[in-house]
Amino acid sequence: MQLLLLELNEVNFGFIRRYAERGHLPVLHRLITRHGVAETVSEERYEHLEPWIQWVTAHTGRPFASHRIFRLGDIVNSDLPQIWEQLEQCGLKVGAISPMNAKHRLRDPAFFVPDPWTSTNITAPTTLKWLYRGIAQAVNDNADARISVSSMLGLLAGFLNYASPSSYPEYIRLTLGSWRGPWRRAMFLDLLLAEVFIRELRRTRPHFASLFLNAAAHIQHHYLFCSPFYAGPHRNPSWYVSPEADPVLEVYRLYDAIVGRIEAAFPEARLMLATGLHQDAHEQSTFYWRLRRHDEFLRSIGVPFATVEPRMSRDFLITCSSAEEARVAERILKSAIASDGQPLFEVDNRGTDLFVMLVYPHDISADFEFRIGERVFSGLRKDVSFVALKNGQHNGIGYFLDTGVKPGRAPERFALAELPNRVMAALGVLPSSSLVA
Numbered sequence: 001m002q003l004l005l006l007e008l009n010e011v012n013f014g015f016i017r018r019y020a021e022r023g024h025l026p027v028l029h030r031l032i033t034r035h036g037v038a039e040t041v042s043e044e045r046y047e048h049l050e051p052w053i054q055w056v057t058a059h060t061g062r063p064f065a066s067h068r069i070f071r072l073g074d075i076v077n078s079d080l081p082q083i084w085e086q087l088e089q090c091g092l093k094v095g096a097i098s099p100m101n102a103k104h105r106l107r108d109p110a111f112f113v114p115d116p117w118t119s120t121n122i123t124a125p126t127t128l129k130w131l132y133r134g135i136a137q138a139v140n141d142n143a144d145a146r147i148s149v150s151s152m153l154g155l156l157a158g159f160l161n162y163a164s165p166s167s168y169p170e171y172i173r174l175t176l177g178s179w180r181g182p183w184r185r186a187m188f189l190d191l192l193l194a195e196v197f198i199r200e201l202r203r204t205r206p207h208f209a210s211l212f213l214n215a216a217a218h219i220q221h222h223y224l225f226c227s228p229f230y231a232g233p234h235r236n237p238s239w240y241v242s243p244e245a246d247p248v249l250e251v252y253r254l255y256d257a258i259v260g261r262i263e264a265a266f267p268e269a270r271l272m273l274a275t276g277l278h279q280d281a282h283e284q285s286t287f288y289w290r291l292r293r294h295d296e297f298l299r300s301i302g303v304p305f306a307t308v309e310p311r312m313s314r315d316f317l318i319t320c321s322s323a324e325e326a327r328v329a330e331r332i333l334k335s336a337i338a339s340d341g342q343p344l345f346e347v348d349n350r351g352t353d354l355f356v357m358l359v360y361p362h363d364i365s366a367d368f369e370f371r372i373g374e375r376v377f378s379g380l381r382k383d384v385s386f387v388a389l390k391n392g393q394h395n396g397i398g399y400f401l402d403t404g405v406k407p408g409r410a411p412e413r414f415a416l417a418e419l420p421n422r423v424m425a426a427l428g429v430l431p432s433s434s435l436v437a
Contacts, residue, residue, distance in 0.1 A: 001207070001268075001270065001426075001427065001428070002205075002206070002207060002208070002266060002268065002269040002270070003207065003208045003269065003270045003271075003272065003423060003426050003427055004201075004208075004209055004210075004211070004262065004266065004269050004270070004271050004272070005208070005209070005210040005211070005272045005274065005423065006210075006211050006213070006258075006259065006262070006271060006272070006273045006274075007055070007058075007099070007100070007210060007211065007212040007213065007274055007275075007276065008213055008216060008255055008273055008274070008275050009051055009055075009100065009212065009213060009214045009216065009217040009275065009276055010051060010216065010217035010220060010275055010276065010277055010278055010279050010392075010394070011216045011217075011220075011252075011255070011275045011278060011399070012220065012278045012279055012280075013032075013037055013275070013278065013399040014229075014278075015227060015229050015248065015252070016028055016032070016252060017032065018229045019229075019249060019252055020032070024249065024252070024253065024256075025252055025253065025256040026256065026260075027256045027257070027259050027260035027263070028252075028255070028256050028259060031259070031271075031273075031401055031403065032401065033407075034403075034406075034407070035401055035402060035403055035405055035406065035407060036401070036405070036406075036407035036408065036409075037399050037400065037401050038399070038400045038401075038402075038412060038413065038414060039397050039398065039399060039400070039412060039413040039414075040274070040275075040276075040397070040398035040399065040400050040413070040414060040415065040416040040418075040419070041396060041397060041398075041413055041414070041415055041416065042054050042057055042063065042064075042276075042277065042396050042398065042415070042416040042417075043063065043064055043396055044396065046394070048064050048070075049277055049394040049395070049396050050072075050394070051100055051101075051217065051276055051277065051394075052069070052071065052072035052073075052074075052100055052101040052312075053069060053070065053101075054276040054277050054398070054416060055099065055100040055101055055102070055212075055276055056069040056075060056080075056101050056102075057416050057417050058274060058276055058416050058417075058419045058420070059082040059083050059084075059099065059102055059419075059420065060080045060081065060082055060083075060417075060420070061083075061417050061418070061419070061420040061421060062080065062417055063415075063416075063417050067080055069101065070348075071311075071315075071317075071348070071355045072100075072101055072117050072118070072311050072312055072315065073101065073117050073118045073119065073311060073317065074101070075101045075102060075103045075118060075120075076103050076118060076119055076120055078103065079105070082102060082103070082105070083208075083210075083419075083420040083423055083424075084096055084102075084106055084109065084112070084208075084210075085105055085106060086420065086424065087207070087208050087423070087424065087427065087429065088106055088107065088108075088109070090424075090427075090429040092206075092207040092208055092427065092429070093109075093110050093204070093205070093206040093207050093208075094106065094109055094110060094206050094207065094208045094209060095109055095110035095111040095112065095200060095201070095204060095206045095208075095209035095210075096109070096111070096112050096113070096209060096210045096211075096212075097111070097113050097193055097196055097197045097200070097209070097210070097211045097212065098113060098114065098115045098116075098193055098211070098212040098213075098214075099114070099115060099210055099212050100115050100118075100212050100214070101115065101117075101118055102114065102115070102118065102120075103118070103120045104120040104121040104122070104123065106123070109123050109206075110200065110204035110205075110206035110209065111123055111124050111128070111200045111204060111206075111209075112124070113128060113132050113196070114132075115212065116132075116135055116136040116139040117136075117139075117311050117312055124200075127157055127158055127161045127162075128158060128161075128162070128196065128200075130153075130154035130157050130158055131154055131155060131157065131158020131159070131161075131162065131192075131196070132154075132158075133150075133151065133154050134150075134151040134152065134153075134154035134155035134158065135155065135158075135189065137151040138151060138155065138189075139189070158192075158196075159171075159192065162192065162195050162196045162199050163192060163195055164195055167191065167195065170191065171188060171191070171192075174187055174188040174191070175188065180242070181241070181242075181245060181247065181250075183215075183218070183219045183222065183223060183247045183250070183251070184250070186214070186215035186218045186219065186251075187215050187219075187250065187251055187254050189215065190213045190214065190215040190251075190254065190255075190258070191254060191258070193211065193212075193213065194211065194213070194258040194261070194262070197209070197211040197262070198261065198262060198265050201265070201266065202265070207427060208423065208427060213255065213258070215251050215254070216248075216251045216252065216255060217279070219247045219248060219250075219251045220248060220279045220391065220392040221279065221388065221390060221391060221392045222247075222288075222387075222388035222389065222390070222391055222392075223236065223241060223245075223247040223248060223391055224248060224279060224281055224282070224391035224392040225281065225391045226241060226245055226246050226247055226248060226391075227246060227248040227249070228246065230281055232281050232283075234281070234282075234285065234391075236389060236391070237389075240389060259271070259273070270402070270403055270404045270426060271401075271402075271403045272400070272401070272402050272403075272404075272422070272423065272426070273399075273400065273401040273402075274398065274399070274400050274401075274419060275398045275399045275400075276398045276416065277394055277395060277396055277397065277398045278394075278395050278397060278398060278399065279392035279393060279394060279395060280392065280393055280394075280395045281391065281392065281393070282390045282391055282392055282393045283393075285389065285390075286361045286389065286390035287360075287361055287362055287363055287364070287386070287388075287389060287390075288313060288314055288386075288387035288388045288389070288390060289314065289358050289360060289364060289384040289385065289386060289387060290310075290313060290314055290358065290384060290385050290387050291310075291316065291358060291383060291384055291385075292382075292383055292384060292385055293383070294308045294310060294316050295308050296383075297383045298318070298329075300377075300383075301332060301336065301372060301377065302332060302372075303318070303328075303329045303332050303333060304320060304321075304325045304328055304329055305318045305319065305320055305325075305329060306319050306320055306321045307319045311355075313387055314357050314358040314359065314387070315355065315356065315357050315358075316356050316358075317353060317354070317355055317356070318353065318354040318355075318356060319352065319353050320352050320353070320354070321352070322352060323351050323352055325352075326349055326351065326352050326353065326354055327349070329354055330347050330349045330354055332372055333345040333347050333354070333356060334347050335371075335372050335373060336370055336371070336372050337370060337371050337372075338360060338362075338368070338369075338370045339368075339369050339370065339371075340362070342360055342361065342362065343359065343360070344358065344359070344360045344370055345357065345358060345359060346359045358384070364380055364381050364384060365381060366381050368380050368381055398416055400414075400419070402422070402426070404426055
């Protein structure tokens with residue numbers, strides 16, 4: 001038996017159903033009708049409702065109180081057993097494409113390609129390694145749309161090797177459309193990751209493999225107000241997105257097509273779809289900003305550091321040479337205050353490392369000023385890139401669909417931490433009687 005776990009990060013199945021009622025999303029509509037959808041529950045505190053926390057729970061079977069992984073990339077400092085190692089220890093061949101905040105500790109996987117933000121090993125053919133490095137650089141510099149020559153060559157080599165010629169028209173459409181709709185770059189990437197997944201599955205034939213897709217989460221965060229099913233008072237300005245556009249429907253249609261393609265390619269496989277959590281509409285107007293050159297900016301305001309690594313969107317990780325240096329860096333960053341009294345940064349001090357988020361929520365104009373103590377700084381606008389207007393926020397309820405279950409048999413709600421047990425029970429390495437609804 002082959003089991004494929006499709007991790008559709010943060011997808012709102014309430015919206016999926018509404019679009020399906022209008023005749024969209026035929027594949028997902030059919031699966032929902034035939035197999036039903038269960039809900040998953042996880043954390044109660046909002047600060048713990050981050051995907052890089054939830055997916056660690058989904059992969060380890062432990063809630064946050066047990067696994068304590070709070071930041072993206074921190075899994076590399078943990079030895080908690082994940083679903084892939086557990087299955088490998090049972091003699092099964094496993095694979096993973098872009099699992100969020102997951103560490104490669106496998107002895108002999110079919111393939112393992114980490115997410116773009118987690119520093120861990122890769123098991124993949126050479127061309128896929130080139131593609132991964134190009135993707136990692138492109139994703140981390142997405143706000144500036146910058147990409148190096150070597151990354152471009154890696155992306156091109158990977159694309160030519162993995163993209164199906166039948167998908168070329170869709171890639172061309174997404175590429176040309178990205179000039180007016182930048183969200184289509186994320187869709188391009190998810191389509192390519194799905195084709196990598198299919199190709200590697202055919203090459204290696206593992207018993208279990210997972211695919212993580214993030215475009216919908218990205219698009220919902222930034223464009224949820226564009227959906228006709230958003231009933232709130234907010235609207236995205238026309239300079240941000242065309243009033244006629246519905247990026248949410250676009251990415252849902254892509255996922256519908258991807259799930260259908262995986263079904264067709266592996267008709268005997270059992271599919272599980274999980275979202276980890278989902279998004280509701282954000283209740284106010286919030287700007288997202290990202291530093292352009294993290295190291296140059298830190299030097300300009302006097303922050304001591306050894307290295308700095310960009311993370312997702314507004315986040316970055318500073319490594320210092322000592323705990324004292326880290327305390328100095330923390331003090332400077334926390335004292336950076338805009339003229340309206342809002343702090344610029346949120347800082348999590350881990351000893352010699354600082355996890356930092358650029359949290360200023362309003363527009364940053366050309367004459368924007370901020371203070372650090374008695375020093376006044378101007379020109380921040382040239383040091384940051386506009387990322388997006390926040391449209392969606394996290395909700396701890398996730399969704400789960402299993403093609404091995406008929407409607408009415410799946411519980412209406414279960415803990416997200418139960419997901420590994422469900423995978424193992426489906427593969428016959430854990431008795432189904434051990435599952436607790």
